[in-house]
Amino acid sequence: MFDAQTQTEERPAVCPVHAQPDHPPIKPARVGILVANLGTPDATDYWSMRRYLNEFLSDKRVIDYSAWIWQPLLQLVILSKRPFSSGAAYKSIWNEEENESPLMTITKAQTAAIKAKMVERYGDDVRVDFCMRYGNPSTKSKVREMVEAGCTKILFFPLYPHYAGATSATANDQFFRALMEEKWQPIARVVEPYFDDPAYIEALAQSIERAYENAETRPQKLVCSYHGVPERYLREGDPYHCQCQKTTRLLKERLGWDDTEIVTTFQSRFGPEEWLKPYTVEEVARLAEEDGIKNIAVCAPAFSADCIETLEEINEEIKESFEEAGGEHFTYIPCLNDDPAHIDALCGTIERNLKGWLA
Numbered sequence: 167m168f169d170a171q172t173q174t175e176e177r178p179a180v181c182p183v184h185a186q187p188d189h190p191p192i193k194p195a196r197v198g199i200l201v202a203n204l205g206t207p208d209a210t211d212y213w214s215m216r217r218y219l220n221e222f223l224s225d226k227r228v229i230d231y232s233a234w235i236w237q238p239l240l241q242l243v244i245l246s247k248r249p250f251s252s253g254a255a256y257k258s259i260w261n262e263e264e265n266e267s268p269l270m271t272i273t274k275a276q277t278a279a280i281k282a283k284m285v286e287r288y289g290d291d292v293r294v295d296f297c298m299r300y301g302n303p304s305t306k307s308k309v310r311e312m313v314e315a316g317c318t319k320i321l322f323f324p325l326y327p328h329y330a331g332a333t334s335a336t337a338n339d340q341f342f343r344a345l346m347e348e349k350w351q352p353i354a355r356v357v358e359p360y361f362d363d364p365a366y367i368e369a370l371a372q373s374i375e376r377a378y379e380n381a382e383t384r385p386q387k388l389v390c391s392y393h394g395v396p397e398r399y400l401r402e403g404d405p406y407h408c409q410c411q412k413t414t415r416l417l418k419e420r421l422g423w424d425d426t427e428i429v430t431t432f433q434s435r436f437g438p439e440e441w442l443k444p445y446t447v448e449e450v451a452r453l454a455e456e457d458g459i460k461n462i463a464v465c466a467p468a469f470s471a472d473c474i475e476t477l478e479e480i481n482e483e484i485k486e487s488f489e490e491a492g493g494e495h496f497t498y499i500p501c502l503n504d505d506p507a508h509i510d511a512l513c514g515t516i517e518r519n520l521k522g523w524l525a
C-alpha cells in the first residue's frame with residue numbers, strides 16, 4: 167500500500183536497487199517547454215561573427231551544396247569578408263546595455279512571459295526555457311538541463327510561424343541530436359507551424375492597426391516582407407512560400423482590405439541563385455518609381471522577434487531603397503516580440519500541443 171510517510175520504505179518493493187546509496191536520485195516528473203530560435207553571435211568582433219556564421223552557413227539545411235564545393239568557398243572567401251560587414255551591421259543594432267543582440271534580449275523576454283503564464287497555470291510541474299539552433303545557449307545544453315531537472319517529457323517549440331527546412335526542420339534536427347545523447351530519453355513532441363493560427367493573425371492585425379492609427383498619413387501599401395529562401399527549395403517541396411502567402415491572405419481578410427493595399431515580398435537574398443520573388447528591396451523601389459507610391463508600411467510576419475534582418479535590413483537598407491526611388495514616408499512595424507497578444511497566441515499553441523500531458 168502506498169503511504170507518503172513511508173514512501174522510501176515502500177519503494178524497494180517496486181525496485182530493490184532504489185534503496186542502494188549509489189542509485190541515481192529520482193526527481194518528481196515534470197514537463198519541459200523548450201522554445202528555440204535561430205541564434206545570434208555572442209559579440210560583433212571578427213572571430214565571434216566568424217564562429218556564428220560558420221556554424222550557420224555550414225548547415226546543410228540552410229545551404230545544401232555539396233561540401234566539396236561549398237566548404238572551400240565558405241572558409242576561404244565568404245568567411246574572410248562577411249564577418250566584417252555583418253559585424254558592422256550587428257554593431258548598429260546591438261543592445262549595449264545588456265551587451266547582446268536584440269534577438270537574444272527579445273527571446274529572453276518572450277520566454278519569461280511564456281514561463282509566467284505556464285507556471286501560473288501548472289506550477290512546478292512545468293519548466294520553461296529557450297535555446298538557440300546556432301551558438302548559445304545551445305540546444306544540447308538546454309535539453310541536458312531539462313533532463314537533469316526531471317523533465318521526462320519535452321515539448322520543443324521552434325519560434326517560426328512558417329515551416330522551412332532552413333529554420334524549423336534544422337531546429338528539430340538539433341533537438342533530436344541532443345536527445346540521442348540522453349540515457350533516459352524524454353518523450354518528445356515538436357510544435358507545428360502556426361502561420362494560420364487565428365490568434366497569431368489577430369496579433370499581427372492589431373499591431374498593423376496600431377501602426378496605421380499612429381501614422382501621420384495612412385500608408386498606401388503594406389509590404390509583408392518575409393525572409394527569403396532559394397526558389398529551388400520551393401520546387402523541391404518546401405512549403406514555406408505557400409505558408410507565407412497564406413499568412414498575407416488571412417491578414418488581408420482580417421483587416422478587411424483588398425489586394426491593392428497589401429503585397430507579399432521576400433528579403434535577405436544570399437548568393438547567386440534566384441530566391442523567392444519579388445525581392446523586397448526591389449519591390450519597394452518599384453512601388454515608388456513605377457506606381458508613384460510615396461507612403462508605405464513594412465511588416466515582417468516570418469520573424470517572431472526583431473533581429474538583424476528587420477532592424478538593420480528592413481529599417482535601414484530597404485528604407486533607403488524606397489527613399490532613393492522617391493518614396494517619402496516609410497513606417498517599419500516591429501515584430502510581435504513580447505506583445506501580450508503574441509504571448510497569448512504562443513501560449514495557445516503550446517496548450518494545444520501539450521494535450522494530455524498536464525492536468
Ligand SMILES: C=CC1=C(C)c2cc3[nH]c(cc4nc(cc5[nH]c(cc1n2)c(C)c5CCC(=O)O)C(CCC(=O)O)=C4C)c(C)c3C=C
Binds near residue numbers: 205228267326436
Ligand atoms: C544563406 C542562406 C540563408 C537562408 C536559406 C536563410 C533562411 C532563413 N533565415 C531566417 C531567419 C533569420 N535569419 C537571420 C540571419 C541570417 N540569415 C542568413 C542566411 C540565410 N537565412 C545569414 C547569413 C544571417 C546572418 C546575418 C547576416 O550575416 O546577414 C536571422 C537573424 C539572427 C540575428 O542574430 O539577428 C533570423 C531570425 C528565416 C525565417 C529563414 C527562412 C525561412
Ligand SMILES: [Fe+2]
Binds near residue numbers: 393434
Ligand atoms: Fe536567415
Ligand SMILES: [Fe+2]
Binds near residue numbers: 409411
Ligand atoms: Fe506557393
